[in-house]
Amino acid sequence: MSETPASSVFKEAAALDAADGLAAKRAEFDLDDTVVYLDGNSLGAPPRGVAGRLADVVGREWGRLGIRSWEESGWWTAPERVGDRIGRLVGAAPGQVVVGDSTSVNVFKAVVAAIRMTRGAGEGEAPLRDEVLVDAATFPTDGYIARSAARMTGCRIRAVAAADMAREAGPRTAVALVNHVDYRTGRLHDLPGTTAALRAAGAHTVWDVCHSAGALPVRLDADGADFAVGCTYKYLNGGPGAPAFLYVRRALQDRFDSPLPGWNSHADPFAMDPAYAPAGGAVRGRVGTPEILSLLALDAALGVWDGVDLVAVRAKSLALTDFFLRCVEAYVPEGRVASVTPEAHAERGSQVSLRYGSGAGEVMAELIRRGVVGDHRRPDVLRFGFTPLYTRFADAERAARVLGEVIGAREGARR
Amino acid sequence: MSETPASSVFKEAAALDAADGLAAKRAEFDLDDTVVYLDGNSLGAPPRGVAGRLADVVGREWGRLGIRSWEESGWWTAPERVGDRIGRLVGAAPGQVVVGDSTSVNVFKAVVAAIRMTRGAGEGEAPLRDEVLVDAATFPTDGYIARSAARMTGCRIRAVAAADMAREAGPRTAVALVNHVDYRTGRLHDLPGTTAALRAAGAHTVWDVCHSAGALPVRLDADGADFAVGCTYKYLNGGPGAPAFLYVRRALQDRFDSPLPGWNSHADPFAMDPAYAPAGGAVRGRVGTPEILSLLALDAALGVWDGVDLVAVRAKSLALTDFFLRCVEAYVPEGRVASVTPEAHAERGSQVSLRYGSGAGEVMAELIRRGVVGDHRRPDVLRFGFTPLYTRFADAERAARVLGEVIGAREGARR
Numbered sequence: 001m002s003e004t005p006a007s008s009v010f011k012e013a014a015a016l017d018a019a020d021g022l023a024a025k026r027a028e029f030d031l032d033d034t035v036v037y038l039d040g041n042s043l044g045a046p047p048r049g050v051a052g053r054l055a056d057v058v059g060r061e062w063g064r065l066g067i068r069s070w071e072e073s074g075w076w077t078a079p080e081r082v083g084d085r086i087g088r089l090v091g092a093a094p095g096q097v098v099v100g101d102s103t104s105v106n107v108f109k110a111v112v113a114a115i116r117m118t119r120g121a122g123e124g125e126a127p128l129r130d131e132v133l134v135d136a137a138t139f140p141t142d143g144y145i146a147r148s149a150a151r152m153t154g155c156r157i158r159a160v161a162a163a164d165m166a167r168e169a170g171p172r173t174a175v176a177l178v179n180h181v182d183y184r185t186g187r188l189h190d191l192p193g194t195t196a197a198l199r200a201a202g203a204h205t206v207w208d209v210c211h212s213a214g215a216l217p218v219r220l221d222a223d224g225a226d227f228a229v230g231c232t233y234k235y236l237n238g239g240p241g242a243p244a245f246l247y248v249r250r251a252l253q254d255r256f257d258s259p260l261p262g263w264n265s266h267a268d269p270f271a272m273d274p275a276y277a278p279a280g281g282a283v284r285g286r287v288g289t290p291e292i293l294s295l296l297a298l299d300a301a302l303g304v305w306d307g308v309d310l311v312a313v314r315a316k317s318l319a320l321t322d323f324f325l326r327c328v329e330a331y332v333p334e335g336r337v338a339s340v341t342p343e344a345h346a347e348r349g350s351q352v353s354l355r356y357g358s359g360a361g362e363v364m365a366e367l368i369r370r371g372v373v374g375d376h377r378r379p380d381v382l383r384f385g386f387t388p389l390y391t392r393f394a395d396a397e398r399a400a401r402v403l404g405e406v407i408g409a410r411e412g413a414r415r
Numbered sequence: 416m417s418e419t420p421a422s423s424v425f426k427e428a429a430a431l432d433a434a435d436g437l438a439a440k441r442a443e444f445d446l447d448d449t450v451v452y453l454d455g456n457s458l459g460a461p462p463r464g465v466a467g468r469l470a471d472v473v474g475r476e477w478g479r480l481g482i483r484s485w486e487e488s489g490w491w492t493a494p495e496r497v498g499d500r501i502g503r504l505v506g507a508a509p510g511q512v513v514v515g516d517s518t519s520v521n522v523f524k525a526v527v528a529a530i531r532m533t534r535g536a537g538e539g540e541a542p543l544r545d546e547v548l549v550d551a552a553t554f555p556t557d558g559y560i561a562r563s564a565a566r567m568t569g570c571r572i573r574a575v576a577a578a579d580m581a582r583e584a585g586p587r588t589a590v591a592l593v594n595h596v597d598y599r600t601g602r603l604h605d606l607p608g609t610t611a612a613l614r615a616a617g618a619h620t621v622w623d624v625c626h627s628a629g630a631l632p633v634r635l636d637a638d639g640a641d642f643a644v645g646c647t648y649k650y651l652n653g654g655p656g657a658p659a660f661l662y663v664r665r666a667l668q669d670r671f672d673s674p675l676p677g678w679n680s681h682a683d684p685f686a687m688d689p690a691y692a693p694a695g696g697a698v699r700g701r702v703g704t705p706e707i708l709s710l711l712a713l714d715a716a717l718g719v720w721d722g723v724d725l726v727a728v729r730a731k732s733l734a735l736t737d738f739f740l741r742c743v744e745a746y747v748p749e750g751r752v753a754s755v756t757p758e759a760h761a762e763r764g765s766q767v768s769l770r771y772g773s774g775a776g777e778v779m780a781e782l783i784r785r786g787v788v789g790d791h792r793r794p795d796v797l798r799f800g801f802t803p804l805y806t807r808f809a810d811a812e813r814a815a816r817v818l819g820e821v822i823g824a825r826e827g828a829r830r
Contacts, residue, residue, distance in 0.1 A: 030478045039482045051473045054708070058466045062655055063445045066788060067454045075655060102703025104677030105520060112567075136689075141678035141703060144691040148676055152527075152567045159689070184687075233704070240477055240490060240707035261563055262519030263556035271793060272599075274551075274574070276559040288517025288556060289648070291709035292655035293469070373481060378686060 005330035009323070009397055016323065016393035022316050025389045028304045029237070036395040036402075038374045041211060041351050041385025044237030046301070053300035057293060078299065079264075079290050080282050085302045086232065086245050089310065090209060091219035096247055098282040099232070099298065100290045103210060103244040104141045105260070106229040107177065109285060110246060111149040112259040114175035114204040114227060117252070129174035129203065130155040135162045139183045142208055146177050152259070162189040166197030173203040180218065181211035181349035184377050186341035188212070188349045192223035199224065204252075210234060215317060215350035215387075217310040220247055227252075235350065235387055238298030246285040253281055262287035304389060316388040317350040324352050324384065324396040331404030333411070340381065351385045353377070356407075363406055372402045420745035424738070424812055431738065431808035437731050441805040443719045444652070451810040451817075453789045456626060456766050456800025459652030461716070468715035472708060493714065494679075494705050495697055500717045501651070501660050504725065505624060505643065506634035511662055513697040514647070514713065515705045518625060518659040519556045520675070521644040522592065524700060525661060526564040527674040529590035529619040529642060532667065544589035544618065545570040550577045554598045557623055561592050567674070577604040581612030588618040595633065596626035596764035599792050601756035603627070603764045607638035614639065619667075625649060630732060630765035630802075632725040635662055642667075650765065650802055653713030661700040668696055677702035719804060731803035732765040739767050739799065739811040746819030748826070755796065769797045771822075778821055787817045 017023060029045045031037060037045060061069040070076045083097035090097070101109075111132065118129040132150045134143050136159040143159070150157045160168045165176045176198050181188050191207060198205045204226040212218050214235030220228055228247040232238035248256050258278070263269050264286035267277045278284050325339060337354040356363055357380065364376035374384040384399060432438060444460045446452060452460060476484040485491045498512035505512070516524075526547065533544040547565045549558050551574040558574070565572045575583045580591045591613050596603050606622060613620045619641040627633050629650030635643055643662040647653035663671050673693070678684050679701035682692045693699045740754060752769040771778055772795065779791035789799040799814060 030474070032479055037481060043477075043482045043485075045481065046473055046478045051470060054469050054473060055466060058461055058469060058654070058712075059445070062458075063461045064447055066452060066460065067458045067790065068783070068788075069655065070458075101516065101520065102677065102705075104679075104703035105516065105675060108675060138689075139678075140681070140687050140689060140691075143689055144676045144678060144681070147691065148674055152674060231704070239473070240484065241704040241710070242708075243706055244703070259563055259567060260520060260523060261559045262517065263554075263559060264519075266555070266559070272555050274553075274555060274558055276555075276562065288519035288659070289646070289656040290517075291658055291706040293657075293712050294706035294709040295656070297473075297708050368483070373483075375482065 009327045009330045013393040013397040016319065020316065020393070021312060022388055023392070025304065025308070026392065029390045031390060034371055036372045036399050038372065038384040038386065038391065038395065038399055040237070040387030040391070041234050042375055043240060044234055044387060045390055046239065047237055047304045049300045049303045050239065050297050054293065054297055057296050075292050078292065078295050079286055082295060082299045082302070083245055083282055085299070086213070086236065089236070089305060090213050090228065090230070090247065091217065091221050092247055093221055095281050096250055097245050098285040099245045099295060100243050100286055103208070103229055103231045104145050105287070106244050106246040107142050107145040107206065107208070108149055109258050109260055110206040110227040110229055111146050111175055111177060112153060113256050114206060115149065115153045115155055116257045117204065117255050118174045129172050131170070131172040131174060132157045133160045133165055133168060133173055133176040134158070135178045136160055137162065137182050137184065138177065138179050139208065139210065142177055142179070162194070165194050169198050169201035169203050171202065173201060175204045175206060177206045177208065179211070180207050180209045181215070183211055184353060184381055186349040186351040186353050188347050191225065195224050195226070211349055216314045225249060232298050236298070237301045237304065239294060239301065241294065242298045243291060243295055248282065248285060253284065256284050258284060260287045264288055264290070308389070313388045317386055318345050318348065320386040320388065320391060320393065320396055321348060321350065321352050323393055324386065324400060327397050327400030328354065328403065331400045332407055333404070336407050337382070350387070351383060354382045355380050356382055359410065363410070366406045367402060370402050370406065372399045374399070424742045424745045428808040428812040431734065435731065435808070436727060437803055438807070440719065440723070441807065444805045446805060449786055451787045451814050453787065453799040453801065453806065453810065453814055455802030455806070456649050456798070457790055458648055458655060459650060459802060460805055461654065462652055462719045464715045464718045465654065465712050469708065469712055472711050490707050493707065493710050494701055497710060497714045497717070498660055498697055500714070501628070501647065504651070504720060505628050505645070505662065506632065506636050507662050508636055510696050511665055512660050513700040514658050514660045514710060515701055516659060518623070518644055518646045519560050520702070521659050521661040522557050522560040522621065522623070523564055524673050524675055525621040525642040525644055526561050526590055526592060527568060528671050529621060530564065530568045530570055531672045532619065532670050533589045544587050546585070546587040546589060547572045548575045548580055548583060548588055548591040549573070550593045551575055552577065552597050552599065553592065553594050554623065554625065557592055557594070577609070580609050584613050584616035584618050586617065588616060590619045590621060592621045592623065594626070595622050595624045596630070598626055599768060599796055601764045601766040601768050603631070603762050606640065610639050610641070626764055631729045640664060647713050651713070652716045652719065654709060654716065656709065657713045658706060658710055663697065663700060668699065671699050673699060675702045679703055679705070723804070728803045732801055733760050733763065735801040735803065735806060735808065735811055736763060736765065736767050738808055739801065739815060742812050742815030743769065743818065746815045747822055748819070751822050752797070765802070766798060766800045770795050771797055774825065778825070781821045782817060785817050785821065787814045789814070
């Protein structure tokens with residue numbers, strides 16, 4: 001019997017899974033084994049440790065210790081403590097990452113603070129640089145919020161392709177807001193190169209690492225990033241709407257002038273001082289009382305990263321997306337889908353986005369009915385996220401196989 | 416045997432509890448019966464429904480349905496749905512309250528939006544009114560945030576006693592930010608009167624109802640409030656750091672121009688449109704992805720309010736605080752403590768704050784060691800919160816008795 005491309009990838013998946021050094025990690029997640037879950041880039045799966053931790057937080061910490069838990073259970077310092085755990089995953093030494101609020105709110109803090117760093121000392125002074133560059137393909141909320149930040153600081157905004165930021169930055173550029181990985185195409189942008197070029201132009205950068213944190217090695221310190229924001233409910237598996245994080249490079253912290261100086265960022269919050277005096281360090285990025293249940297669920301979820309090497313995660317991620325693309329080739333009738341995710345490893349995040357003529361929404365709905373969960377980004381993108389801690393090569397194979405079946409069935413029905 | 420004041424209040428507590436129409440509500444909370452918990456004005460006790468609901472959200476909604484829960488489990492619309500549940504408790508008809516973010520972040524939205532309502536149509540135009548009045552005794556974060564809002568909109572800020580707002584508002588006043596109940600003294604301010612006076616002066620009001628929501632009948636619609644913000648972890652028992660809420664009066668919603676226009680407030684968020692177009696109604700107050708675990712814990716916690724009449728809550732609250740003051744008189748040696756909470760019912764929230772010479776922090780620490788949990792507000796305030804859904808008259812009696820013992824012991828030791 002001759003080997004078909006399909007039978008070949010089917011056998012190969014089993015071999016790849018058998019050789020996978022991260023395979024045991026899957027058991028740490030609560031997953032439905034009847035489903036192929038390729039939407040961890042939108043909502044990561046629950047680590048098994050979360051449910052028990054939340055039960056303890058509600059029953060004992062809240063129910064028994066009550067208000068004392070702010071101190072005795074470490075609730076008050078959790079934003080920084082959990083921030084440092086995330087810091088390890090995004091290449092940030094302790095004391096530079098704080099968890100809390102949404103990504104949108106953190107974009108606002110970072111962009112306004114970056115603009116203010118270009119001002120003179122006086123409060124009323126106009127910024128010396130009044131241009132904000134925004135990634136033209138950004139996840140929309142970053143653009144909306146950057147526009148608001150610009151409006152409120154007397155700046156103007158200009159949309160520029162991430163790859164062109166270095167060239168477009170000029171003497172009036174205060175800050176560039178760039179997505180590390182494009183949410184739609186999965187393109188990975190050049191963080192160190194863009195940061196260095198912007199710095200040479202006298203501007204700061206704010207990186208949105210929502211689609212890279214936990215998916216690949218992010219090296220904020222080593223690559224000289226100024227600010228970064230990211231969410232924790234994708235590759236970090238923190239739970240639906242888990243709080244976002246803010247990174248402010250240590251050298252900039254003393255000049256970080258937050259537009260949201262809530263009492264949690266005060267140097268002595270319980271003095272209840274009518275005058276504001278900012279805390280030092282990452283704490284300055286806090287605003288109001290953190291949503292403890294969501295925050296401690298995230299804390300528990302981060303346990304799956306203990307002992308995990310992001311370099312191994314990256315290697316498996318690339319192997320998974322390479323393999324998925326080969327499976328698509330093997331299973332999907334030629335010419336029906338086209339990958340919009342870059343071939344080159346250096347330009348690829350941890351997802352594969354396939355363009356499908358018309359009816360992409362229906363195709364994804366049918367995939368989900370058949371137990372393959374990805375998502376649809378209007379108008380024509382089928383998006384598949386690969387989360388190396390729990391996605392198997394067999395999942396990639398099955399997803400491509402079912403995709404081929406669904407597309408084949410649509411074409412059969414049309415004839 | 417003659418009746419002493421102490422033996423009298425001890426007996427009276429039992430009679431009052433026996434006659435309490437809300438007494439059965441206590442069983443709906445997970446409370447430690449060995450402790451008198453009078454800190455529900457800082458962190459409400461856990462309603463019993465929360466733990467089970469969270470387990471279901473993590474295990475089934477997140478674990479099994481995953482990303483589909485945004486639609487199928489109603490996650491996406493939870494901020495408005497839970498907002499409407501809170502609306503019922505603060506006198507707001509549906510469609511005006513949205514839950515999410517911290518109180519601080521919501522103060523920022525409301526104050527900036529109120530200032531913008533006084534501008535002309537153009538984006539760059541200066542506000543026609545450029546003064547922000549802030550309650551001089553405000554919980555500090557409101558003041559810090561109002562100052563930032565003023566700074567970012569070219570306004571100046573002026574601290575004014577809540578009772579003087581009506582008199583102090585002038586032709587340049589854009590907005591007044593007032594605490595409905597003073598967090599330190601427990602003084603209840605005149606919401607309808609102040610709102611009407613500010614409106615007559617052409618200014619909007621933002622009410623901080625953190626210490627009144629769930630403690631007494633708040634009538635935002637009937638009293639003509641423009642904006643209100645509040646937290647949900649005090650008398651609403653939503654859990655540590657549970658998300659805050661924002662009320663925008665229906666008539667102002669179309670002019671609500673948010674400084675934090677995140678994608679959740681977009682008219683069509685999943686169109687991923689680079690151009691921002693605000694949604695109508697309460698949704699416009701949203702920003703980023705809501706912290707679902709904290710939000711749904713709050714949702715479950717609100718179940719204890721089903722069938723509860725806030726008028727009965729208020730009656731019990733006043734009876735509790737009246738009774739506690741009498742118990743303090745009976746148990747605490749004369750002249751040692753002085754209530755800073757108003758005598759008059761119309762001016763009292765749901766707490767009693769006692770001033771105690773020097774050593775208030777030590778007294779509260781000792782009270783907590785002896786199972787009476789209140790809190791200390793620097794320098795000299797002992798604060799006791801009364802949450803009518805679960806506080807018993809016997810708790811008030813025991814708290815005053817232990818307070819008398821602790822203060823007596825300190826004086827004995829000093830001799």
